[in-house]
Amino acid sequence: MNKNAFSVCRLDTIQPYKPSNQVAWFLPPELRPLKLDWNESPLPPSPSVMNAVRKFLDHPNALNWYPDANSHDLRAKLSEHWKVPEECVQTYCGSDSALHAAVRIFTKSGGAVLMVSPTYDNFRIYALEAQCSVILDGPKDIYSLSGAELSALVEKHKPQLVYLSNPNNPTGWLVPAKEIEEVVRRFPETMFIVDEAYAEFSNVTVIPLAVQVPNLVAFRTFSKAYGLAGLRIGYIIGSPGNIDYLNLIRNGKNVSMIGQVAAIAALADQDYLKEILTRVRKGEQILEAGLTRLGFPFRASPANFVLVKFPDAKKVQDSLVAQNAFVRSMSHLPGMEGYLRITLGDEEQMTRFMVALEKSL
Ligand SMILES: Cc1ncc(COP(=O)(O)O)c(C=O)c1O
Numbered sequence: 001m002n003k004n005a006f007s008v009c010r011l012d013t014i015q016p017y018k019p020s021n022q023v024a025w026f027l028p029p030e031l032r033p034l035k036l037d038w039n040e041s042p043l044p045p046s047p048s049v050m051n052a053v054r055k056f057l058d059h060p061n062a063l064n065w066y067p068d069a070n071s072h073d074l075r076a077k078l079s080e081h082w083k084v085p086e087e088c089v090q091t092y093c094g095s096d097s098a099l100h101a102a103v104r105i106f107t108k109s110g111g112a113v114l115m116v117s118p119t120y121d122n123f124r125i126y127a128l129e130a131q132c133s134v135i136l137d138g139p140k141d142i143y144s145l146s147g148a149e150l151s152a153l154v155e156k157h158k159p160q161l162v163y164l165s166n167p168n169n170p171t172g173w174l175v176p177a178k179e180i181e182e183v184v185r186r187f188p189e190t191m192f193i194v195d196e197a198y199a200e201f202s203n204v205t206v207i208p209l210a211v212q213v214p215n216l217v218a219f220r221t222f223s224k225a226y227g228l229a230g231l232r233i234g235y236i237i238g239s240p241g242n243i244d245y246l247n248l249i250r251n252g253k254n255v256s257m258i259g260q261v262a263a264i265a266a267l268a269d270q271d272y273l274k275e276i277l278t279r280v281r282k283g284e285q286i287l288e289a290g291l292t293r294l295g296f297p298f299r300a301s302p303a304n305f306v307l308v309k310f311p312d313a314k315k316v317q318d319s320l321v322a323q324n325a326f327v328r329s330m331s332h333l334p335g336m337e338g339y340l341r342i343t344l345g346d347e348e349q350m351t352r353f354m355v356a357l358e359k360s361l
Pocket residue numbers: 038039093094095096097120165169195197220221222223229232233234
């Protein structure tokens with residue numbers, strides 16, 4: 001126990017989630033840092049988002065009023081977009097805070113939470129905070145997961161709640177929606193939290209099912225393909241009853257008005273989203289052609305990142321940092337030793353990245 005702290009902390013043995021370092025913020029923008037370490041979009045959002053934000057800032061009370069705590073307009077637009085009733089949609093200050101709420105609402109203290117692993121580690125902290133026992137288990141081949149394997153994991157551990165990132169960060173598996181549906185229907189007593197943070201890239205979603213069944217909620221974000229990570233906007237889609245439960249502890253004031261306005265504009269500009277997806281896939285081709293030429297094994301993903309294996313990943317990463325290029329090491333995860341995760345940018349960014357990479361060898 002830390003002597004310089006209050007003597008009771010229920011989480012004093014927890015191993016915290018390690019955020020990426022954000023030194024790019026403190027570099028002059030003209031250096032054009034390649035921030036490819038946290039799966040944000042390295043490209044700015046739609047120009048119509050920028051316009052909507054500027055217009056919003058002209059409102060005389062833009063910053064001194066609390067936001068619309070019901071996110072009325074944004075929820076209406078999301079309901080239209082997904083063709084689901086408005087009462088099936090709720091917004092959050094990033095999908096992280098929705099995940100945080102979900103584990104508190106859908107588990108009992110002491111309940112078992114299965115995180116299909118290796119996966120996005122933040123959820124582990126939320127589950128531990130909710131006094132759950134966390135089971136980290138996954139498929140034999142950590143880079144692919146089938147519905148049958150998911151089913152076997154649920155059968156084996158009989159958890160109260162399952163956390164599934166689909167596509168998975170960081171290993172890139174993608175379980176088809178139909179296969180998830182079979183598992184969700186097979187285990188009606190288990191709550192399935194399907195984190196679709198990267199689903200704009202993969203185009204696979206369980207949203208239509210989530211509004212029908214009581215044991216599944218889909219989690220989405222504007223932080224990735226829509227390029228709004230800095231504004232912290234996420235949302236969930238589930239049955240009206242589950243949304244009601246989640247509303248018991250939701251603080252709507254946490255979803256900023258500027259974020260709501262930006263998300264509405266981003267959602268309205270689907271052409272820009274398509275353009276971003278195309279640009280990112282072109283960037284991916286540059287990266288993968290370069291890696292092939294240099295002979296480094298890599299794993300593509302249906303999301304916005306590529307995993308690359310290096311004989312000395314630490315040396316490569318350090319040398320990239322010295323050139324203001326930031327990537328994420330995955331070496332701490334079993335089965336991912338020597339892997340760096342590179343968030344995809346467009347052709348220009350990936351070309352610059354390859355130049356930096358070659359210099360780092
Ligand atoms: C799988 C997954 N879920 C959720 C998040 C966080 O999303 P948000 O910015 O909406 O909190 C991330 C961010 O990296 C992620 O990889």
